[in-house]
Amino acid sequence: MGNVFPAGFEALEPFADWAVQGEKARYAKRVSSTMEELQAFYDVAYPLLQKNTEYMEKLSLEGIGEEDKRLLWAFCALVTVAFPVEAWGQPRVPDSGPSSIDAIIEPAV
Amino acid sequence: MAHFPKPEEGSWTEHFKIDTGPVSYADSISPEFYERERDAVFRRTWLNVGRVEQLPRKGSYFTKELDAARASVVVVRGTDGEVRAFHNVCRHRGNKLVWDDYPSEETKGNCRQFTCKYHAWRYDLDGKLAFVQQESEFFDIDKSKYGLMQVRAEVWEGFIFVNLDPDNTTPLKDYLGKFAQGIEGYPFDKLTQVHKYRAEIGSNWKLFIDAFAEFYHAPILHGGQYEAGEAAKIKKYGYEALSYDIDGPHSMVSSWGGIAPPKEKAMVKPIERVLRSGLFGPWDAPDIGMTTEQLPSAINPTRSDVWGMDTFVFFPNFMLLVWRPNWVLTYHYWPTSYNTHIFEGTCYFVPPENGFQRLQQELAAVTFKEYGLQDGNTLEATQTMLERRTVDEFPLCDQEILLRHLHSSTQNFVREYEQKNSKTPAG
Numbered sequence: 314m315g316n317v318f319p320a321g322f323e324a325l326e327p328f329a330d331w332a333v334q335g336e337k338a339r340y341a342k343r344v345s346s347t348m349e350e351l352q353a354f355y356d357v358a359y360p361l362l363q364k365n366t367e368y369m370e371k372l373s374l375e376g377i378g379e380e381d382k383r384l385l386w387a388f389c390a391l392v393t394v395a396f397p398v399e400a401w402g403q404p405r406v407p408d409s410g411p412s413s414i415d416a417i418i419e420p421a422v
Numbered sequence: 423m424a425h426f427p428k429p430e431e432g433s434w435t436e437h438f439k440i441d442t443g444p445v446s447y448a449d450s451i452s453p454e455f456y457e458r459e460r461d462a463v464f465r466r467t468w469l470n471v472g473r474v475e476q477l478p479r480k481g482s483y484f485t486k487e488l489d490a491a492r493a494s495v496v497v498v499r500g501t502d503g504e505v506r507a508f509h510n511v512c513r514h515r516g517n518k519l520v521w522d523d524y525p526s527e528e529t530k531g532n533c534r535q536f537t538c539k540y541h542a543w544r545y546d547l548d549g550k551l552a553f554v555q556q557e558s559e560f561f562d563i564d565k566s567k568y569g570l571m572q573v574r575a576e577v578w579e580g581f582i583f584v585n586l587d588p589d590n591t592t593p594l595k596d597y598l599g600k601f602a603q604g605i606e607g608y609p610f611d612k613l614t615q616v617h618k619y620r621a622e623i624g625s626n627w628k629l630f631i632d633a634f635a636e637f638y639h640a641p642i643l644h645g646g647q648y649e650a651g652e653a654a655k656i657k658k659y660g661y662e663a664l665s666y667d668i669d670g671p672h673s674m675v676s677s678w679g680g681i682a683p684p685k686e687k688a689m690v691k692p693i694e695r696v697l698r699s700g701l702f703g704p705w706d707a708p709d710i711g712m713t714t715e716q717l718p719s720a721i722n723p724t725r726s727d728v729w730g731m732d733t734f735v736f737f738p739n740f741m742l743l744v745w746r747p748n749w750v751l752t753y754h755y756w757p758t759s760y761n762t763h764i765f766e767g768t769c770y771f772v773p774p775e776n777g778f779q780r781l782q783q784e785l786a787a788v789t790f791k792e793y794g795l796q797d798g799n800t801l802e803a804t805q806t807m808l809e810r811r812t813v814d815e816f817p818l819c820d821q822e823i824l825l826r827h828l829h830s831s832t833q834n835f836v837r838e839y840e841q842k843n844s845k846t847p848a849g
């Protein structure tokens with residue numbers, strides 16, 4: 314089986330399960346994960362994004378390939394995971410209790 | 423510690439001749455008042471139900487549940503390209519005409535005719551009854567009398583509004599007033615990348631507007647979203663708007679730019695630093711064919727160089743936020759009872775050209791959601807405690823002027839409507 318992500322992003326392979334389509338699904342994964350799991354993914358994904366902003370800037374969305382699409386989803390998951398790691402110290406938004414806000418329309422990619 | 427000038431009277435609230443006394447929120451905790459509001463407000467005013475991009479072709483349609491107005495409408499683009507709205511009810515036996523698996527859920531699609539699921543009566547895109555099953559069994563039925571019930575629909579800058587009051591003759595543009603006039607020309611049609619969120623909130627609809635019509639709470643409730651040192655600074659600084667304005671029941675607040683981009687990168691979270699984006703949107707504004715200085719006159723009305731965003735509250739339940747980095751956010755609050763409503767938040771961006779811009783937009787949209795979660799849940803606490811009525815008078819500050827205006831406008835609408843329709847003659 315080939316790689317999940319494009320060449321240069323091998324470090325992300327153990328976190329392939331974060332390449333989820335849709336904010337709703339990514340958020341669900343975040344709140345059902347432990348802080349250790351979120352931190353482990355963040356620690357690998359954040360430096361990769363930092364090093365590869367130019368790659369992402371050159372990544373055209375038109376006719377985007379499968380590997381690049383999964384990379385984009387994984388970085389979208391990083392965005393979702395950044396809140397617990399950088400601000401909250403917990404997977405859920407503090408004081409958000411049982412409330413939820415669900416994505417109902419999202420970009421195709 | 424004033425950061426921005428206020429009107430001569432010394433406060434915005436006094437300037438607009440709005441009462442400065444404590445408010446009661448009885449209008450937000452009473453089932454009885456909610457019933458009056460349904461008739462006086464939600465069945466009489468222009469309600470924004472969507473955008474023209476949702477109806478790309480002839481025959482494109484969507485449904486909208488307007489529970490507060492006791493209505494479901496179907497909005498459709500006809501064969502002539504016109505946008506029309508109809509009550510979503512079949513004229514035969516009253517079945518809901520357009521729905522998918524679940525009658526209470528909204529739907530959308532494209533069709534040539536609407537066919538009722540019950541006995542297959544068919545209506546064309548103009549609402550005319552086109553087919554009656556076993557027509558000969560009826561008693562000389564005149565099909566021209568049984569078309570769909572039309573609802574007034576008008577479009578302002580691509581935003582589709584409906585008005586359920588058959589006697590209301592005020593054109594949409596007149597109703598929306600001077601803010602809408604001053605926003606005209608903003609290139610909404612270029613912002614076609616949509617992220618839309620929906621939540622069921624356990625509070626009166628007005629209380630959520632209250633939370634989004636002032637930013638005074640942001641350094642406190644949302645303090646955890648900033649870098650720790652920065653949060654303390656922001657809290658000390660407090661919040662003041664550049665300006666406020668009132669036009670009939672509508673209102674607006676113009677705000678400074680905050681942290682987009684920040685003076686020092688250390689001020690923001692690492693994800694914002696790497697993506698150059700955050701609550702205020704991507705820091706580099708995409709081309710929308712006009713510079714900040716060229717934006718229509720109602721946007722950044724004081725022409726401040728530190729301007730960051732404007733919030734327009736179009737009564738009753740439509741809010742439009744225009745951000746300096748050329749994107750737009752809308753809020754809708756759809757009441758489902760006196761202490762529940764459905765909240766919708768929709769982000770509109772210029773379509774991203776590459777993966778990086780896509781991530782910048784994702785961060786802006788997700789940041790809005792994290793804030794919204796804090797607001798929404800806080801409101802449930804507020805609603806419960808208001809309903810206890812232990813305390814029934816609450817002071818409001820000058821940065822909370824839009825809230826006062828919303829609650830008093832609602833009460834005025836109810837009072838005026840009831841006076842006009844009272845059965846007992848005056849005197």
Ligand code: FES
Nearest residue numbers: 512514515538541
């Ligand atoms: S109720 Fe619609 S066809 Fe009978």
Ligand SMILES: [Fe+2]
Nearest residue numbers: 633640793797
């Ligand atoms: Fe808030």
